[in-house]
Amino acid sequence: MTDLDFLSQAIHLAKVNVEQGGRPFGAVIVKNGTVISTGVNQILTTGDPTSHAELNALRQAAQNLKSTSLKDCVVYASGQPCPMCLAALRMAGVEKIVYAYSNADAEPFGLSTAKIAESLRDEPHVQQGLSYAQLQADVPFHLYELWQQHSK
Numbered sequence: 001m002t003d004l005d006f007l008s009q010a011i012h013l014a015k016v017n018v019e020q021g022g023r024p025f026g027a028v029i030v031k032n033g034t035v036i037s038t039g040v041n042q043i044l045t046t047g048d049p050t051s052h053a054e055l056n057a058l059r060q061a062a063q064n065l066k067s068t069s070l071k072d073c074v075v076y077a078s079g080q081p082c083p084m085c086l087a088a089l090r091m092a093g094v095e096k097i098v099y100a101y102s103n104a105d106a107e108p109f110g111l112s113t114a115k116i117a118e119s120l121r122d123e124p125h126v127q128q129g130l131s132y133a134q135l136q137a138d139v140p141f142h143l144y145e146l147w148q149q150h151s152k
Helices: 003-019 053-065 083-091 103-109 114-120 124-129 143-150
Strands: 026-031 034-040 073-079 096-101
Touching: 003 026, 003 034, 003 053, 003 073, 003 096, 026 053, 034 053, 053 073, 053 083, 083 114, 103 114
Parallel strands: 073 096
Antiparallel strands: 026 034, 026 073
């Protein structure tokens, strides 16, 4: 199958999701030419603002592969992944993402995340008026050192 075939699957998932009252987003994750997982946007049905198609497919792929690394996987998405999904996919090691509809395509429908992506490029302290500060906790241990000791 080709990139276009897998992308068409993601679009079909999004279409079915719309027909069932969901938002127009679907995702397919493929490894070595085989579909590993799929997902649709479920924020309206779950009330979970992180229940995006790509993240749902990512969670399922990690479970199916029994690995948090998706290094050799390709993600096909009906829409351009938002910054949250893009960050999660990159953190999981995904190196290739193919999408159909861009933020420009989504803008007239109120579905673009371009403004959020642009604001995240700024320094953290100026992001949309967000208060963002580091505060040193007064605890008798270093959290990351503790984790490292327990993960050996």
